Amino acid sequence: MKRNVAIIGGGQTYHAARRHDVDQAEMVNEAVRKALLDAQMTMDEIDLVLLGNMEFFEGVHMSDCWLVHGTGAYGKEGLKITTGGTVGATTVCAGAHHVASGLFDRVLCIGFEKQEEGDTGAILSGVAHPLWGRSLAGAAVGYFAMMASSYMAAWGATEEHSAMVAVKARQNARKNPYAHLKLDITIQDALNSRMLAWPIRMLDMCPASNGACAMILADEKTAKSRCRKPVWIRAMETAHNEQFELDWRDVKTKRPIFSKVCAERLYRKLGVVNPVDYFDVFEIYEPATWAELIWYENLGLCAPGEGFRLIEQGKTEIGGPIPVNPSGGVLSTNCIGASAMLRVWEAALQIREEAGEHQVSKPVRRALTTGYGGTNWTVMTALSRTLDD
Amino acid sequence: MATKEKEWISIPMTVDVPYRFAAGEYLTKTLTELRDNGRIYAVECPKCKRVQLPPRIVCAECHVKNERWVELALEGTLAGFTIMYLPLTDPTTGKPHEPPFVYGSVRLDGATSVMDHFVDVEPDREKVWVGMRCRVVLRPREERIGDLSDIRFFEPLPGQKKPQPSTH
Numbered sequence: 098m099k100r101n102v103a104i105i106g107g108g109q110t111y112h113a114a115r116r117h118d119v120d121q122a123e124m125v126n127e128a129v130r131k132a133l134l135d136a137q138m139t140m141d142e143i144d145l146v147l148l149g150n151m152e153f154f155e156g157v158h159m160s161d162c163w164l165v166h167g168t169g170a171y172g173k174e175g176l177k178i179t180t181g182g183t184v185g186a187t188t189v190c191a192g193a194h195h196v197a198s199g200l201f202d203r204v205l206c207i208g209f210e211k212q213e214e215g216d217t218g219a220i221l222s223g224v225a226h227p228l229w230g231r232s233l234a235g236a237a238v239g240y241f242a243m244m245a246s247s248y249m250a251a252w253g254a255t256e257e258h259s260a261m262v263a264v265k266a267r268q269n270a271r272k273n274p275y276a277h278l279k280l281d282i283t284i285q286d287a288l289n290s291r292m293l294a295w296p297i298r299m300l301d302m303c304p305a306s307n308g309a310c311a312m313i314l315a316d317e318k319t320a321k322s323r324c325r326k327p328v329w330i331r332a333m334e335t336a337h338n339e340q341f342e343l344d345w346r347d348v349k350t351k352r353p354i355f356s357k358v359c360a361e362r363l364y365r366k367l368g369v370v371n372p373v374d375y376f377d378v379f380e381i382y383e384p385a386t387w388a389e390l391i392w393y394e395n396l397g398l399c400a401p402g403e404g405f406r407l408i409e410q411g412k413t414e415i416g417g418p419i420p421v422n423p424s425g426g427v428l429s430t431n432c433i434g435a436s437a438m439l440r441v442w443e444a445a446l447q448i449r450e451e452a453g454e455h456q457v458s459k460p461v462r463r464a465l466t467t468g469y470g471g472t473n474w475t476v477m478t479a480l481s482r483t484l485d486d
Numbered sequence: 487m488a489t490k491e492k493e494w495i496s497i498p499m500t501v502d503v504p505y506r507f508a509a510g511e512y513l514t515k516t517l518t519e520l521r522d523n524g525r526i527y528a529v530e531c532p533k534c535k536r537v538q539l540p541p542r543i544v545c546a547e548c549h550v551k552n553e554r555w556v557e558l559a560l561e562g563t564l565a566g567f568t569i570m571y572l573p574l575t576d577p578t579t580g581k582p583h584e585p586p587f588v589y590g591s592v593r594l595d596g597a598t599s600v601m602d603h604f605v606d607v608e609p610d611r612e613k614v615w616v617g618m619r620c621r622v623v624l625r626p627r628e629e630r631i632g633d634l635s636d637i638r639f640f641e642p643l644p645g646q647k648k649p650q651p652s653t654h
Contacts, residue, residue, distance in 0.1 A: 242568030
């Protein structure tokens with residue numbers, strides 16, 4: 098990067114299905130205040146505000162203008178970012194680009210969604226082509242169900258493996274005070290939960306959450322003079338997929354699909370030979386249990402077809418050798434505009450050793466995060482504790 | 487004295503917006519062929535040779551213009567499926583599809599892309615599987631209107647049995 102960029106502060110709201118006690122600006126402001134407090138900074142010192150939020154999920158357009166008092170953006174430079182499930186990660190990525198360019202030194206990035214105010218499923222159907230597939234738009238669950246049926250047929254995984262991911266996420270969430278679904282569930286509970294779209298059951302899917310996350314990014318000089326524990330953004334990569342072509346619905350595809358392409362490019366940039374050795378913790382975007390298994394494989398944490406073995410062996414537990422989503426992940430908290438930013442922020446907390454009860458057992462010097470969204474693209478961010486890592 | 491519960495006001499509202507979406511040159515050709523002649527046309531990229539459906543004017547991978555039209559078979563292979571238990575609303579009509587029903591992604595013979603549609607089988611995992619051969623069932627000519635509903639569903643080719651998983 099042209100200039101080094103650090104995360105010098107951040108914060109998140111509590112995440113819940115109901116937040117009628119706040120309007121959108123009030124909710125966003127909760128996260129912004131926490132981030133400023135964490136960075137020991139005032140709003141006057143921020144020179145750019147980026148807001149990540151999905152279009153029309155809350156029934157308003159141009160939320161960056163509406164919420165200017167809550168975001169702190171009044172009179173400042175700023176823009177809004179809307180990229181689907183990746184929103185939060187794209188917002189961090191754009192913030193880092195702005196700092197790296199040398200034009201801005203202190204950037205506030207915010208991601209939020211207040212899902213209860215609208216009909217996410219209805220708005221998401223607009224992601225499908227109006228004349229080619231929209232009549233069948235099965236919300237996210239239909240897509241992940243097709244992917245799961247393909248995964249099971251290709252590799253011989255079972256619904257039990259999916260249940261293991263469901264349990265890991267919600268048990269981890271119980272250690273995270275901010276998480277939405279803190280459920281003390283067993284594999285049997287997951288297997289007994291209501292069938293939505295075979296083989297996906299209620300506990301295999303993420304919830305619809307309300308919440309916000311905010312992060313402050315800064316240049317090296319600011320970071321070193323102002324921040325006790327800066328977390329460095331070492332590399333970012335984005336890759337898109339093409340609509341109508343098989344991707345995660347065909348797990349054996351030989352095509353260069355977004356998730357593999359993105360990981361390969363990022364690893365090349367950093368000189369990563371084996372991601373399992375290189376990174377100490379992973380925070381990935383898994384709206385459904387099966388997506389987590391595919392991520393294991395596409396990130397190279399194991400060979401193709403062995404993702405379900407990894408969960409079976411408990412390797413990705415908080416105390417395991419390859420901890421994945423100690424926060425509870427998207428399966429436990431999905432406030433869409435914030436979800437991908439929470440991956441980055443939670444990874445930063447791990448590097449700062451400030452994740453609290455869900456801090457992983459091993460020391461964390463480096464972390465990898467992924468965002469994921471429709472129509473199949475990803476933003477990956479690699480973080481480190483020092484500039485030598 | 488009883489404490490009054492704190493009140494939070496939230497106001498319900500509905501936004502109903504009409505749109506008219508242009509299919510454009512390429513998709514219009516495919517949709518009119520489907521309506522008038524019951525045929526499915528895709529385009530082939532001159533460089534990577536991927537046969538793309540719905541047809542796109544430019545190959546996303548090669549950034550070249552797709553110009554060769556290819557008629558696809560009305561048969562293909564199921565690449566992924568689900569048995570849907572939720573009463574999903576059809577966003578184009580506002581009416582729910584009655585669950586349970588099966589739908590999936592089918593790769594028609596000759597195509598690189600897949601196509602999502604209903605599969606006319608019982609919602610029973612023994613009756614539907616990845617790799618199942620399917621054919622397109624069209625509406626009668628006089629009922630076709632030039633969109634994907636001109637295809638009623640995929641149906642399994644007769645005489646197939648679900649392969650049993652290997653024992654090792």
